[in-house]
Amino acid sequence: xIGERLIVAVGAGASRIAQEVGGILILTGQVLRALVPPRIxxxxxxxxxxxxxxxxxxxxALTAFFAGALMILQAGPFVKKFGxxxxxxxxxxxxxxxxIGPILIALMFSGxxxxxxxxxxxxxxxxxxxxxxxxxxxxxxxxxxxxRVIAMMVMLVVLTALGDLVALLGAAVVARTMLxxxxxxxxxxxxxNLRPFDFLLGxxxxxxxxxxxxxxxxxxxxxxxxxxxxxxxxxxAAVVASAVSIMLLDFxxxxxxxG
Amino acid sequence: MIARIGGGVLGAGRAARELWIVYVSTxxxxxxxxxxxxxxxxxxxxxxxxxxLFIVVTLGFIGMVMAYEAxxxxxxxxxxxxxxxxxxxxxxxxxxxxxxxxMMLATRVGAGIAAEIGSMKVTEQxxxxxxxxxxPIDYLIVPRFLxxxxxxxVLSVIGGLVMFGAGGLTAEHSFGVNPNVFYDFGQVRPRxxxxxxxxxxxxxxxxxxxxxxxxxxxxxxxxxVGWATTAxxxxxxxxxxxxxxxxxxxxxxxxxxxx
Numbered sequence: 001x002i003g004e005r006l007i008v009a010v011g012a013g014a015s016r017i018a019q020e021v022g023g024i025l026i027l028t029g030q031v032l033r034a035l036v037p038p039r040i041x042x043x044x045x046x047x048x049x050x051x052x053x054x055x056x057x058x059x060x061a062l063t064a065f066f067a068g069a070l071m072i073l074q075a076g077p078f079v080k081k082f083g084x085x086x087x088x089x090x091x092x093x094x095x096x097x098x099x100i101g102p103i104l105i106a107l108m109f110s111g112x113x114x115x116x117x118x119x120x121x122x123x124x125x126x127x128x129x130x131x132x133x134x135x136x137x138x139x140x141x142x143x144x145x146x147x148r149v150i151a152m153m154v155m156l157v158v159l160t161a162l163g164d165l166v167a168l169l170g171a172a173v174v175a176r177t178m179l180x181x182x183x184x185x186x187x188x189x190x191x192x193n194l195r196p197f198d199f200l201l202g203x204x205x206x207x208x209x210x211x212x213x214x215x216x217x218x219x220x221x222x223x224x225x226x227x228x229x230x231x232x233x234x235x236x237a238a239v240v241a242s243a244v245s246i247m248l249l250d251f252x253x254x255x256x257x258x259g
Numbered sequence: 260m261i262a263r264i265g266g267g268v269l270g271a272g273r274a275a276r277e278l279w280i281v282y283v284s285t286x287x288x289x290x291x292x293x294x295x296x297x298x299x300x301x302x303x304x305x306x307x308x309x310x311x312l313f314i315v316v317t318l319g320f321i322g323m324v325m326a327y328e329a330x331x332x333x334x335x336x337x338x339x340x341x342x343x344x345x346x347x348x349x350x351x352x353x354x355x356x357x358x359x360x361x362m363m364l365a366t367r368v369g370a371g372i373a374a375e376i377g378s379m380k381v382t383e384q385x386x387x388x389x390x391x392x393x394x395p396i397d398y399l400i401v402p403r404f405l406x407x408x409x410x411x412x413v414l415s416v417i418g419g420l421v422m423f424g425a426g427g428l429t430a431e432h433s434f435g436v437n438p439n440v441f442y443d444f445g446q447v448r449p450r451x452x453x454x455x456x457x458x459x460x461x462x463x464x465x466x467x468x469x470x471x472x473x474x475x476x477x478x479x480x481x482x483x484v485g486w487a488t489t490a491x492x493x494x495x496x497x498x499x500x501x502x503x504x505x506x507x508x509x510x511x512x513x514x515x516x517x518x
Binding site (some may be wrong): 059062063066067069070073074076077094095098099103104107108110111112115116118119120122123126127178227228229230231232233235236239240242243244247248250251254255 | 316320321323328354374382485497501503508
């Protein structure tokens with residue numbers, strides 16, 4: 001009996017995941033199709049760039065500051081034990097620029113912007129505003145989804161670059177106050193040991209993370225069913241899908257290009 | 260401008276007070292042994308068992324990435340991989356295991372709780388509970404609070420082990436590190452385990468309180484639920500990062516840097 005139920009559960013889960021992945025891929029195809037020839041509603045794009053980018057700066061900056069600080073705290077015992085103050089900036093900078101910075105900023109972006117976007121699109125879907133657009137012969141994908149996808153991809157890259165800087169600053173401040181490492185020691189430790197590629201890898205990752213967050217948040221927003229309960233479930237599903245794809249893409253990108 | 264800043268500060272102050280009230284009432288509810296008996300078991304299943312696959316997948320991938328990055332960097336400097344595994348599990352136990360697990364749970368569990376309670380709020384089920392003489396916090400948040408504390412700790416242990424296992428496989432496959440050398444628990448000291456328990460319990464307590472608070476504040480209909488879910492994800496993730504910083508800094512301070 002238990003075996004039978006297990007098989008049913010696994011099968012149902014697998015077919016649901018396949019359905020969601022398929023839906024996301026179809027929506028991606030529709031977005032790409034709407035980009036040839038490019039007809040983007042400029043007002044919608046600018047509005048979304050502002051809403052998703054500018055208004056996320058405080059939360060991204062705070063997250064990045066703490067991320068940098070945390071990496072210094074983890075390196076702290078080594079620095080104290082071996083007196084290796086010249087390596088503190090290198091170790092924390094390497095971790096922040098390549099992994100922790102892009103991942104934490106993407107997770108926060110997924111919570112702040114991705115979830116918000118799903119909630120907004122889902123509310124429009126359940127109140128039949130998308131059908132209204134269709135009745136006016138306006139393609140909802142071209143009008144609503146495409147500007148959001150572009151805005152999210154552009155803004156996550158910008159926010160990651162900004163966040164990296166804030167994170168290094170956070171690391172320097174905490175190193176100064178808790179471990180008594182000078183700012184100049186931190187600066188040269190970072191500049192001398194890290195390559196531009198370490199920073200660029202994080203930025204490349206943010207492009208992929210932005211695309212994944214955008215596509216999953218738009219898909220779950222458009223595919224929602226049922227009123228307020230459905231909207232909550234859609235947001236939940238969107239953030240979970242974004243988190244899984246961020247981790248998966250991070251692994252693939254590190255493995256493939258992160259030499 | 261001044262009015263806007265002032266309004267923001269006042270709003271934040273009011274929100275902080277409400278969050279504090281939810282937290283205190285939850286603790287009071289725990290002491291009163293509020294909440295239905297079967298509900299705790301149901302929430303343990305919903306929060307723990309149903310998150311298991313999600314945690315295993317995400318932490319497995321991030322463990323692979325981290326081991327890859329660490330070996331990659333060490334290969335560039337010394338080429339001596341004998342210490343990687345020991346230090347990796349030390350970092351997992353004292354920080355990455357519980358923190359990353361909690362970041363993931365903040366998205367999955369936090370969003371789920373906020374969506375559920377938010378939907379109940381806007382469909383006036385919370386008012387109905389209150390009218391029948393049931394305290395909503397005792398009935399809804401207390402079981403989730405207890406279940407989340409237990410399950411965050413359990414999933415942190417599982418997630419940490421998965422991270423370590425996946426990291427060891429990557430190190431062997433990509434860098435030829437002998438698993439017998441990598442899987443070395445010798446660096447883990449009792450204080451790391453204590454730190455892990457403190458962090459797991461603190462994160463587990465924070466996530467449902469923040470999410471429940473956001474759900475109870477939901478207003479309007481589907482839009483309000485979407486907003487509450489978004490706020491829960493950001494609030495929960497941010498609470499985890501800040502708690503991590505505070506606890507890590509306190510631990511570093513209390514042990515005099517010998518962590």
